[in-house]
Amino acid sequence: MDLIDELGTVVPELGEMLDIRLNVLKALSKHQLRIGRKALAKQIHLSERTLRTNLQVLRDQSLVDVSRAGIRITDEGQRVGHLIQQLRMGQDRLPEYEAALAKELNIQNCWVVAGDVDSDFTVFQMLAEAVQTILGQELPQEAVVAVTGGSTLANMGQHFTKELSQNRQLSFVPSRGGMEGSFHIQSNTVAGIMAHETQADYVPLYIPDRLTDQLSQVIVKDPTIKKALDLSRSADCLLLSVGAAQVMSKRRKLTPPQERILLEGQAVGEAFGIFYDAEGKVVFSIPRLGLQLEDVIKFPLLLTIVAGQQKAPATRAFYKMMPKQTWLICDKSLAKAVLNGVTQFK
Structure with a gap:
């Protein structure tokens, strides 16, 4: 104590x-x-x-x-x-959960903060502090951070501080184009929030997430768009989150036939446009301009930030697709749900 x-x-x-x-x-x-x-x-x-x-x-x-x-x-x-x-x-971190979670998911690094984001909004501050600490220790002096969208990263990013960019040339870049839905959780918006809060540089990617192959081939030749796409693929770090399949299918406005594919394939989660089942196998993938699965697993520093117990099945399955040398940063409620039936943590 x-x-x-x-x-x-x-x-x-x-x-x-x-x-x-x-x-x-x-x-x-x-x-x-x-x-x-x-x-x-x-x-x-x-x-x-x-x-x-x-x-x-x-x-x-x-x-x-x-x-x-x-x-x-x-x-x-x-x-x-x-x-x-x-x-x-130091008080808010839960090392006993971290050790159990790393073993269960077969990954090297976990950071678990106390609390439940569904009942305590300040948990986002603790998640931001954890992520910023990791970035401060791991990023080089000249660094590019690629960012996906979503409510978790949007809420967390508001609590970043300018300390992260002190003595460091830092840039944030979105990892994908815009999609239908709320403005504040778009990849562009989240990257912009993080850049603003840390007083870092911001490289926008103002294109729709879904384009035809023919149109994509034309757009990627634009110098500004090509710069953003190249930066996101070669970034020093990727910040992302995962979501429950049912929630994300509504947010991404999938058609009834596409939703049937998810149902028949028993999809449990979604990340960067890929819906996957409990074994980490791809059920359905949304054509998108930006990072693909093969790009994600190559990042030297991969930080997945997840909060809320309802995302436990999606989180457990996600790490069956990911390399071992990655990070999970989450709240206690998510950790407990993932470990349910495996440990006796309370």
Whole structure:
């Protein structure tokens, strides 16, 4: 048990108070200019009353500066927030789950954070901190990171920080074109969010995901598009996620005949346009312009970020297609679901 845990046994409300105030400091650290209280409360999902109470404590400790013009974090607030964040990262990581998960999935690297993303939105922050730590340790000084789309990466990417690009020439590039559905989870959008939050370069890929073969041959000759496609294939790292087959078939607006193929093939998951069954065998593949399966398995650093227990079957099957030298970064709820019946973790 570490110091924070021990203090929590004496002051049970300490953990919740610490989370709230750390979230306030994290949010303020991303703003160079002052931000209004209403906008800050909305950003970190707090009532204005709760925020006002906690701001007063932080102000009394000289961690934030509050005026009519808005709120900003002080240098001392930056220092204290970073120190607490480093302490909490060690507390939030679950090594016993990581070891069991790596053995069960036959992969080398796992990072499991505490919590359940379906009931606690702050889990996305912990996932972002884990991914950023790995990238900070593994990426070269000049690095390109390719990014798929999806809600998990979109929510996680909002919590990246500029520390990742310090002393590093960093670029983010989407791994595929746009598809039908929500704008905020498109590969282009997610790569742009990550580039913005880390103050890195951004290379867009403004093309539809699905094109005819004839049109694809013409488009890939465009210098801007060719640059983005080449960068995504030769990137130093790929960030991706997986989804449940039924959910992704709706999101990708598959036709009734295509959905029947998934049903008959007993598809359980989807990643980068490929629907696969419980054994990791391809059931159906959507023609797409961008990374293919043969490209994905060649990346020197492959980070798969998954959260939520409903994605357990998709995650288990996914790693039957992937090389051993890869990463899974997930929350406790996903880890427990994958390990259900294999271990006695609670």
